[in-house]
Amino acid sequence: MITRLLDPVKDRTAYTEAATLLRAGEVVGMPTETVYGLAANALDGKAVAKIFAAKGRPQDNPLIVHIADQKQMYDLARTVPESVEKLASRFWPGPLTMILPKADCIPDEVSAGLDTVGIRLPSHPVAQELIREAGVPLAAPSANTSGRPSTTTSSHVMEDLGGKIPAILEGGPCTVGVESTVVSLAGDKPRLLRPGGISLEQLREVLGEVEVDRALREKIGDDVRVSAPGMKYRHYAPKAPVTVVCGDPERTAAYITRHAGLDAGIICFSECAFQFEMHERRVIGSSDDVQTQARRIFDALRAFDDTNVREIWAQCPDDKGLGLAVANRLKKAAGFHVINVV
Template identity: 75%
Template sequence: MKTVILSPQSDKTAMQTAATLIKAGEVVGMPTETVYGLAANALNGAAVEKIFRAKGRPQDNPLIVHIADFQQIYDLCPHVPDSAARLAEAFWPGPLTMIVPKGDCIPNEVSCGLDTVGIRLPSHPMARELIRAAGVPLAAPSANTSGRPSTTTAEHVLNDMDGKIAAILDGGACGVGVESTVVSLAGEKPRLLRPGGITLEQLETVLGEVEVDRALYEKISDDTRVSAPGMKYRHYAPKAPVTAVRGAPAESAAYILAHAARADGVLCFDECAAAFAGLFVVSFGRSDDLPTQAREVFDALRAFDETDVHTIWAQCPSDEGLGLAVSNRIKKAAGFHIIEL
C-alpha cells in the first residue's frame, strides 16, 4: 500500500478523497488539536481492526470515538449522564474525552469488549469536517506505532505509518500537543483516567470532586482491565531508555549533570540547556511555560531517535495544572523510572 499525503490547503478534492477512503473502510491519518489520529469508521469493526494492525496496538487497549456535533453522543450512547452535557458546554469542542456507557452500535473492536466507550468532539476544524464528510463517527487513536511518542505533524505520521495506511490528511502542526484528557462518567464518581489539555482543576470547576486513577502515578499490572487508552502499556517511549528526574529546575539539572555519561542525551527546560554542554540536548520550553512543553514534548522525545544516545535524562515539571499531563507523558516514556529529588 502506498500512503499518500492529502493537502486541503492546495487540493480542493483532498477532504472528499479522505472521506471516500473512510467510507470504503480504510484508515486515514487525521489532524486534531491534540495529536494526529488514525481515523476509521467507528461503526465498522473490520475497519477498526486495520487501526490495530497498523499501530501494532494491543487488543485490550480501547479506542476513542470522535464526533462532529454534541448531539451525536446520544445516537451512540443512549444513557449519557447529565454531567456530560455540563462538561460539553464548558470544554467541547476541545481536548476532552468522556467515558460513558456505550450503545449497541459501537462494535467490540472499538470498546475492546467493555460496556463503555470514550467520546470526544475535537476542536480542529479539519477533523470535524472529515467526520461530517464521511458521515460516520471516527475511531481515532494517536497515529504512532504503539509505544512510540505520539505524532504532532503529518511528517511524523508518515515516518511511522508509511505503507500501513491509505492516506494522511495534512493539517499542519497540532496546537495542544498532548492527547486529550480522559474522564470517566460511568461510575459513582467522576474519575480522571488520563491528564491532557483540560486540567484536573478545570474539571473540578464543573464536576466538583474528581477522583484520580492510580495509573497516572504508577505502572499498573498487565492483567488490569482498562477503560481508556494510555493507562496500562508503555507509551511515548523513544528508542533509548529514559530516566525522569523531578525537582526544582536547578536541582534536577545539577543531578543530571552529576550522573549523565558522555554518550547520554538530556531533555531539559530551556533555561537549563547551557548546563549540559557536550551532551546531546533537546529543550522543550521554559520550566514555567507548560503550554510550550505540552506542544514540544513528543517532538523532543522523537528527536533522540535520530541519535545514538545510550540513555535519556529528562527534567520533569510538577503535577500542577497542565504540568500533570506533561509529567505523565515523561513518566510513561520512562516506564515510571523516576528519581524524586
C-alpha cells in the first residue's frame, strides 16, 4: 500500500479525499493540537478494527471519539451530567477528553467492550474540518506503532505507519505535544485517568475535588480493565531502556553525570545541557518551561532510535501543571523505572 500525504494548504480537495476514505471505512492519519491521530468512522466497528490492525494495538485498549460540534456529544453519550457542560464551556475546543456512559451507537471496538466512551472536541482547524467533511465522529488514538512514542508531525506518522494506511492529512507540528487530558465523569466522583494539555489544577478550579487514578503513579497489572488509553500497557517507549531521574535539576544532572555510560543518550533541560556534551543528547527546554518540554518530549524519545545509544537517562519536571503530563509520559516510557534524587 502506498501512503499518500494530503496537504489542504496546497490543495483543498485534500479534505474531500480524506473524508471519502473515512466514509468508505478506511483509516486516515490526522493532525490535532495534541498529537497526530489515526482516525476511522467511530460508528463503524469494522473500520475501527483497521486502527488496531495498523497500529498493532491491544484490543482491550479503548479509543477516544473526536467531534466537531459540542451537540454531537448528546448522540454519543447516554447521559451528560452538569459537570460536562461546565468543563466543555471552559476547555472545548481543546485537549480535554471526558469519559461518559456510552450510547448504543458506539461499537464495542471503540469502547473495548466497556459501557463508557471518551469524547473530545479538538481545537485543530484541520481536524475540525475533516470531521465536518466526513460527516461522522472519528475514533482516533495516536498515529504511531503501538508502544512507540506518539507522533507530533506527519513525518513521524509516515515513519511508523507508511505503507499500512492509505493517507495522512498534513497539519503541521502539533502545538501541545502530549495527548489530551482524560477525566472520567461516569462515576460518583470525577477521576483523572490521564494527564495532558489541561492540568489537574485547572480541572479542580471547575469541578472542585478530582481524584487521581493510581495508573498515573505506578504500573498496573495486565489483568486490570481500563477505561482510557495510555493507562495499562507500555507506552511512548524508544528502543533503548529509559531511566527517569526526578528532583532538583542540578542534582538530577549531577546524578546522571555520575551514572550514565558514554553510550548513553540524555534527555535534559537546557541549563544542564553543557554537562552532557560528551553524550548523544536531546534538550527539551528549560526546567521551568513545561510548554516547550511537552512539544519536544516525544520527538526527543523518538530521535534516539536513529542512534547507537544503549540506554537513555532523562531529567524529569515536577508534577505541577502541565509538568504532570510530561513526567507521566517519561515514566511510562521508562516502565516506571524512576530514581528520586533528594
